[in-house]
Amino acid sequence: MSLTSAKRLRKEMHKLQTSPPDEDIRMSADEDDIRQWRAYIRGPPDTPFAGGIYELKITVGQQYPMVPPCMRFVTKVFHPNVHFNTGEICLNILKKDWSPAWSLQGACRAILALLAHPEADSPLNCDAGNMVRAGDMRAFRSVARLYNEELASKDWPADF
Amino acid sequence: MSEEKDTTAPPTAADAASSTGEAAAADSSVDLAKQNEQTVEQQNAINATIKATQPKVGAKEEVDALLPEYEGNPKPGFRKGVQDLGKRYSALRRVRGDGNCFYRSFLFGYLERLLQGIKSVGDANTKAMLELSRLRQVVHDSKAALIALGYEEVALDDFWQTFLQELDALPNMEMGQLEINFREEAGPCEYIVWYCRMLTSGFLKLNADRFLPFLEHTVDMQDFCQREVEPMGKECEQIQIMGLCEHLNTPVKIEYLDGQDFSGQLGSITLPDTGAEAMVTLLYRPGHYDVLYPMTNQ
Structure with missing residues (x-):
């Protein structure tokens, strides 16, 4: 059955290649390894991440889609549910609420939704979490915007 | 989130x-x-x-095999219940308690019943073949309905195809093969078990108005299905059972062995309650489902 994950990934890749491009997400698999993906997502408008392009690294295991892909931010991001140093993402659908109904692209969309809706409970970034939990959205937004301006790309990468 | x-x-x-x-x-x-x-x-x-200790689908055993589990249990309803079940059921088949037990028990019990019918002669065979083709049609049509609800075809395709292939293989299958297939750790039957979750989700979403009043903590069926139905390992409550059995139009009878005292027979329920004979009988014990085999089904 381990072949099935490759089959599924090829289907996902084919769909991405044949569908009209997503305005907010660009993604592709490593040429030599269909289990290694890179994705770029555009920070949602009206959030401190607007205008930034964020890189994600996706690693897909043999048992995908029965188990979730491992996804993390490569670009540093200041957000309660993203570990600032490791890029680890705390998102239910990538853990206990994962189901094969999600695709890699769908999971990227869920990460975009997470950027727009930070969750203060069980934060991976304590500083960001404290600001959001205390209701100090102004402080959170200004720090997040600062990092966005400094660390996120402004353009899609040339080779994507 | x-x-x-x-x-x-x-x-x-x-x-x-x-x-x-x-x-x-x-x-x-x-x-x-x-x-x-x-x-x-x-x-x-x-x-x-x-x-390591529990196969996904166990071997058939006598219902009395449950008695030692309730040795010294303060609720007499358990032992009494097992004894009552022993009079009406010839066997029990334990299913792994990994949060998928309802879906797996139901699906296994259903397919095994169909296979038994197919291996028979005369009316029983005709009936089973008709039922199989009816089930195949429901499963076949389900993918388009799920896509219409917003699910991605790439996400459903392999599961849906696997389900149809397994149904198509059923008429030529030996009795013991189904058991072997269901025991395989990452085998095709895992795909079918998950697809049953999608059949459930699809039905609950299409009938959200009817089912939402049963949900205590949410007013959003989409959210409920995403959290409590679609992920593997999420246990199921009555609403999921209704969703799946109504979608397939396959009644299931559930015997409730919950320790409560009773007079006469142990309490049971058939879902959906249309008066039609149940295709599958399951044993419910708090938090778990196993398959039961009625005496007449031998």
Whole structure:
């Protein structure tokens, strides 16, 4: 059955290649390894991440889609549910609420939704979490915007 | 997105290993990440034990085999219930308690019943072949309905195809093969079990107005299905049972062995309650389902 994950990934890749491009997400698999993906997502408008392009690294295991892909931010991001140093993402659908109904692209969309809706409970970034939990959205937004301006790309990468 | 503390489903080892929580020393977020990691590890350990000791689908055994479990149990309803079941059921088949037990018990019981009918002669055979083709049609039509609800075809395709292939293979299958297929750890039957979750989801969403009043903590069927129906390992309540059995139009009878005292027969329920004969009988014990075999079904 381990072949099935490759089959599924090829289907996902084919769909991405044949569908009209997503305005907010660009993604592709490593040429030599269909289990290694890179994705770029555009920070949602009206959030401190607007205008930034964020890189994600996706690693897909043999048992995908029965188990979730491992996804993390490569670009540093200041957000309660993203570990600032490791890029680890705390998102239910990538853990206990994962189901094969999600695709890699769908999971990227869920990460975009997470950027727009930070969750203060069980934060991976304590500083960001404290600001959001205390209701100090102004402080959170200004720090997040600062990092966005400094660390996120402004353009899609040339080779994507 | 709700909190991440309650880790009930088994995430991958890669996930557990990924929360390394290095660098930022006495950071409470790191503590939390570590707690999460520990919960995940504990859960993984429990799951590993279940996997090592319990086959996904056990062998048939006598109903009385349950009696030792209730030795000295303060609720007399358990032993009395097992004795009552022993009079009406010839056998029991235990199914792994991994959160998928309802779906797996139901599906296995249903397909086994169909296979038995197919192996018979005369009316029983005709009836089973008709039922199989009816089921195949329902499964066949379900993919388009799910896509119309917004699910991605790429996500459904392999599961849907596997289900149809398994149904098509049924008429030529030996009796013991079904058991072997269902026991395979990452085998095609896992795909079918998950697709049953999607059949459930689809039906609940299409009939949200009817089912929402049964849900206590949510007013959003989409959200409920995403959290409580679609992920593997999420246990099911009556609403999911109704969703699946109504979608397939396959009644299931459930005997409730919950320790409560009773007079006459143990309490049971048939869903959906249309008066039609149940295709599958399951035994419910708090938090778990197994398959039961009625005496007449021998």
